[in-house]
Amino acid sequence: MNSEHSTAGIGEPTVVITRITHTQWHALDNDRVVGRGDASRRPDGRIFLGIDYWHDAVFDQLAHVMSTDLPNPLYTVVDETDVGLTSCWERVGFTIRRREWEYVVPTDPRVTGLDATPPPPDTTIVAAGDAEQGPLHALDRAIRLEVEAAMGWQQMPAEVLPCPSGNTPLDLSKYVVAAQHDRYVGLVRVMRRRHWARIGLIAVRADQHRRGIARALLSHTLGALHHSGIDTVSTEVDESNTAATALFEGIGARRASSNLELVLR
Numbered sequence: 001m002n003s004e005h006s007t008a009g010i011g012e013p014t015v016v017i018t019r020i021t022h023t024q025w026h027a028l029d030n031d032r033v034v035g036r037g038d039a040s041r042r043p044d045g046r047i048f049l050g051i052d053y054w055h056d057a058v059f060d061q062l063a064h065v066m067s068t069d070l071p072n073p074l075y076t077v078v079d080e081t082d083v084g085l086t087s088c089w090e091r092v093g094f095t096i097r098r099r100e101w102e103y104v105v106p107t108d109p110r111v112t113g114l115d116a117t118p119p120p121p122d123t124t125i126v127a128a129g130d131a132e133q134g135p136l137h138a139l140d141r142a143i144r145l146e147v148e149a150a151m152g153w154q155q156m157p158a159e160v161l162p163c164p165s166g167n168t169p170l171d172l173s174k175y176v177v178a179a180q181h182d183r184y185v186g187l188v189r190v191m192r193r194r195h196w197a198r199i200g201l202i203a204v205r206a207d208q209h210r211r212g213i214a215r216a217l218l219s220h221t222l223g224a225l226h227h228s229g230i231d232t233v234s235t236e237v238d239e240s241n242t243a244a245t246a247l248f249e250g251i252g253a254r255r256a257s258s259n260l261e262l263v264l265r
Contacts (some may be wrong), residue, residue, distance in 0.1 A: 015058055017065040025066055027058045037062040048075045056088060061094040073265045094262040099239045102245060103253040105199070107226035107233060112251040114219035119178060120211050123185065125220045126177045131184070136170055136177060139184040143203045150206075156199040176221045178204070178213045186213045188221045190233070197225050199235040202244070214247060222251075 015027045015034060027035030035058040037051045047070055053059040067074060076094060078085050078133070109115030119125055162231035178186035190197055204213045225233060234256070237244045 007230075009119060015061055017061055019065070019069060025062055025069075027053070027062050034058050035062050037066050039066065046073070046075050047071075048077065050076065051088075053088075059088045060092055063089075067092070067264055073263050075261060075263050077259050077261050080260050086262075089262050092264075096260050096265045097263040098261045099256050099261045100236050100246070100261070101239055102233050102257045102259070103237060103248050104174045104237060104256045105222065105233045105248060105251070105253040107222040107230055109219070109223055109226065112218075114215065114222060114251060117212070117215050117219035119213060119216035122180055123208075123211075123213060123216070124179050125216060126179050126184075127220070127224070128176050128190065129173045131172050131175050131177045133169060134173070134174070135179070136175060136187070139177065139187060139205070140170065142205055143187070146206050148205075153237050174200075176217055176224075178208075178217055182220070186217055190218045190221060190225070192225070192230070195230055197233040199233055202235075202247075215251075218251065230245060 007119060013027050015026050017025055019025050023039045024031050025037040027037075034055065035051065035053040037049065040048050040050075042048060049063075049066055049070075051059055051062050051066075053062065074094075075097070076089055078089065080099070106112055114183070173190060174189050176188045176190070177184045185208045187201070188199060189201045190199055192198075202214055202217060204217075222233070235248065235253075236259075239245070239258075
């Protein structure tokens with residue numbers, strides 16, 4: 001790309017902002033890179049920005065050029081404790097849209113109180129790796145439709161793809177599911193590496209809410225992780241999702257940090 005924008009201000013570094021690709025910008029001060037910006041389009045179509053900068057003025061100049069080059073709305077995510085970066089985004093017109101809490105969840109059933117949490121009589125828990133692709137795809141599609149009809153995919157973590165998975169095989173090793181005689185009705189997706197694990201999604205079909213299925217899924221999932229030597233797992237919950245917040249805090253999860261999603265409309 002050759003789209004260039006020269007900017008300067010009193011007491012500010014004189015920089016040239018160059019769009020080097022469709023998704024990357026550089027801020028140059030006498031041919032020295034003093035800032036970088038990038039844009040990524042999430043699966044739901046939203047564009048998220050990131051800026052690495054040396055001076056606040058460079059941040060402002062990069063943000064101005066990027067927001068001019070790209071269609072609104074634009075989004076970014078920051079650690080809430082990074083007050084300086086949050087202030088930078090707010091200074092160029094971004095506003096807080098949502099907050100997401102990161103929880104650290106114990107796996108020991110003596111701590112969670114989930115050691116005696118069976119599923120309802122008509123439901124069984126299928127261990128990770130033992131689910132079947134067909135019923136899991138059907139559950140995946142059903143839950144996506146329910147989420148879209150309720151709060152919408154813009155409230156979901158970015159890793160939860162908004163489009164139906166179609167015939168793409170799901171990684172069965174990541175899924176613990178709740179099964180009834182003719183269908184799957186709930187799932188937990190877990191990512192793990194050696195002694196680390198994270199719950200990416202827990203969901204139950206709407207017509208099966210308030211039956212204890214989510215707690216039973218967590219009981220099985222956390223118990224298996226504890227048995228394998230993992231003491232805690234992490235997960236993220238939107239602060240508006242009171243049901244999920246109550247579920248995790250009710251089993252001893254603690255808030256470790258929070259992220260802010262900001263938007264420029």
